[in-house]
Amino acid sequence: MKATCILPLLLLLTGGSTKPKEDILEWWEETIVYQIYPRSFKDSDGDGIGDLNGITSKLNYIHELGVGAIWLSPIFQSPMYDFGYDISDFYAIHDEYGTMEDFVTLVNKANEFGIKVILDLVPNHTSNESMWFQEALKGNEKYYNYFVWDDGIIDENGNRQPPNNWLSHFRGSAWEYREEVGQYYLHQFVIGQPDLNYRNPDVVDEMKNVIRFWLNKGIAGFRIDAVNCLFEVDKQLFGGVYPDEPIAIGNDGDPGSHSYLDHIYTKDQNETYYMVYQWRDVIEEFRADDGMPRLLMSEVYASIQDVVRYFGEGEIKGVQMPFNFDLITDVDDSSSANDIKRAIDKFMTYKPIDQNANWVVGNHDQSRMATRYGSSLVDGINMIVLLLPGIGVTYMGEELGMVDGYVSWEDTVDPAGCNTNDPINYVKTSRDPARTPFQWSAEKNAGFSTADKTWLPVATGYDTLNAESQNNSRISHLKVYQALNELRKSKVFRHGRYESLALNNDVFAFRRWYKSHIYVVIVNMRQTEHTVDLTYFENVSGNLKVAIVNIQSDKVIGQKFKATSVPVSAYESMVLKVD
Template identity: 35%
Template sequence: MEKKWWKESVVYQIYPRSFKDSNGDGIGDINGITEKLDYLKELGIDVIWLSPVYQSPNDDNGYDISDYQAIMEEFGTMEDFDRMLAEAHKRGIRIVMDLVVNHTSDEHAWFVESKKSRENPYRDYYIWREGKDGKEPNNWGSVFNGSAWVYDETTDMYYLHLFSKKQPDLNWDNPKVREEVFSMMNWWCEKGIDGFRMDVISMISKVEGLPDGKVQGGLYGDASPYVQNGPHVHEYLQEMNKEVLSKYDLLTVGECAGVTIEEAKKYASNKGTELGMVFQFEHMDLDQGEFSKWSDKKVKLTALKENLTKWQNELEGKAWNSLFWCNHDQPRVVSRFGNDSKEYREVSAKMLATCLHLMQGTPYVYQGEELGMTNVPFASVDEFKDIESINAYHEYVESGLISKEDMMRYLCYKSRDNARTPMQWNDQKNAGFTTGTPWIKVNPNYVEINAEEEVKRADSVFSYYKKLIALRHQEEVIVYGHYELLLPESEELYVYTRELNEEKLLVICNFTDKEVSYAVPDEFVGKEILISNYEEQEIKQELSLKPYEAIVVRR
């Protein structure tokens, strides 16, 4: 298996708006990130993935970009960015930018031109269609609820937006669009950045004719079969690779909604013709209910193991996995797959980290995950800032499909805002995030859960993550070893091995709040413990695992 620096790295995702505010306006910024680089150096991470910091009207928290080569004023200036990049590099930390090129903001100069007339040279930069019988061109729904089309009076046509109304989709079939995007990417690479995380990159190629989608449990048709992994997506990414990516030594990861194993092997092929790795979301969709993500269903461990194992086994030697529990679009994992009670929060956070970080692939840590930050007790829909959550609340409650009480419960469990509340730095006002009024409420549990307290404490979640990250840097078997699942039928234990040359690891994770016994394979009895989230016990033939216990044994 070919060795690469990005396979051996641990990536830390920063959501700038919520990370650290340096000037008291209640919004995190670039200078705030620079201030905290030593904290990240202490944690041991290799790469920062920076959620968008480009100029944006901020309809979807910066994922609606109006100028790809300027910095959002709230976040600072390009000089601030250059300083942060230099300071990160000084500490051996690389910076990966978020690339959002499925759509732009409707305030981007290209779209402002595109709207002016049907003959405008920029018209074909976006996807415009005539209406049908006085209605939208087709029945597609937007990912953020409502129709995926907006009528524009000026030219009596509709434009497509798979996300917010203020995020018109770019027309990648137009070679000029691709040229503009590649030129912008080269500009950032020349500046010295170290890679791209590509937002919804699997959606850049749409099926010709844009046929109606199937209507399921909502008011609109499902566009996904016609916009995910479309007819030209690989062709366009190979062109991107040729024009940009192959010229630099970059980490590239594509956010690929709806990606299958077969598609992932193309996107992230070892041949290196497209991307380095993909984010797939199958394991994040296992707790969906009748109304898609809006449910409080718990994941079955057997289903989770089966899914993660499929990706481990099928990509081995062919493509590379990315490993994650959390990001800016997912709730906090300790509240979702673990146990966020006072008694079990820390041990279950450590267990989940062990389970993920010992797999084959590049692990991603989302800000605050290394502290065991939890979901937030939002009290009313007015406390949410996330456009997806607010739209869903109104659509489902007003149509009578879900009661107010149930919808609030689902939002507190699944809303993206659970991940977006401010980073908890200390037990001072606003968790040390800002001296002003934070843009979104701070989780009240910051008094107990904060970085200052955890960095000092040897048995904290932070200290445990530090150990896990160091182990990946020291042990080749963790990066490149072969993965094999044991006990596929157990609903309590996730057990697997990693093997490389003469070295073999046994990873045992108890996903329950009960004691569970486990018969250790002979080859591991009496062997050394590499890491464990309780006081180490001797590895006997019969192990009694405490609630949420995790043990890694080395043969």
């Protein structure tokens, strides 16, 4: 079926520029941030678990992608209840991943490739096996005050109960009783992750020391995990009692689920922003010493108004990059071109005019981009991420179109899935499918490991969907990704302005221009063919020349089309240059 575009449905009224003029860009504004989940990237020693030396061995691959910064999910010492997000020692490398010497080697080798290393900072909580928590259980007052404790309440039957109805992200009460102390401790995540008490100045100083320790190791910044959970409400405002949280409107009907409550007392507290601003001050100390700017990124699932507060307030600086998850939370394969435009425009509208946008379509906590949008849109979504104004973020494997792997109930290890105790519906909450090993080749275990059994099973289909085969192919997702990365180095995409259109329900398009140079990117979200008129964009007329196309396209690089009638095939994505 063919349809002809008559009028664009939505028009961005103002060109979206990330900078008012052609400023000198910071390093993170000129590259892609590539997320590596170390446990699943590359195993160097045959134990079935990815490690630091494995990452080092693949730096050339990352360099050839055109990536200039890698962000590593947690590599700190941990009992691995939550696979590194439960940290027992913030100053040490987890044994399975290697040694401090291995880490220093990784940083040094990365620098040789021009690749900067960013670490995951997990400041909200520690592990219940940490020295800090163990000392708290022994009655050490200093470390007791590192955590959030409460006596709980005695019910009408004389039984001790948690202080209130607060729920963990991983189901059930957010409070756990310890006989050694005779109190409950708060854990907004798994039981083995006691929350740190940021109303205690000692905790504030400790985390600043953690930041300084790793910056001194040569890293280029941090991604801050679960930052909007740092503070819970001050119970002194409620007579010394932590109040219940209200039931969420439109909840899922499951009283044990985190989404059952509206978390007005445990998330997005005002003090959180000012704590983050203090961490920015710490990284600025290092810039003052050596002149190199460091990057802070924050993970925040919150309203757009709360997300952009992390940029800072007035003269107070915050993170340079609060993650924009709108292309994860707001849209998927069922979305129209209008929906895509709205999701993109939202962040562009709310961010401060002098700050950068950023584009994220996947991570270790979410179903993979190719699964959520469909494999036919892999190149189109990468065009959006890499060619919109701002910072592009890629979760490992998105450049290949890797999809979620199947992980059986028996093989499931993610606490988000295991805690359901449901062998049928665990897949709805388990994050394991997005964490299956990276697919390097058609060899055993996709070239990830020589082990007989890997920590998670390799996804099926790796014999054809892998980095080696795509690198050796003339046309592949990998080759498209590399071409996009090369194109985004031009002034049009580094400094140029932007506007977007939903040409109809199916076709989303945006224009990037710098002086007389103009490009138009088209993404067809559906299987329907269209002929579109791109002269609805200002200064787009005459002929347009094909610069990049997705792997399904039958168009040829250099082929020309009239701006008034560009044919767009089913699920076709392309980058066109005004001739």
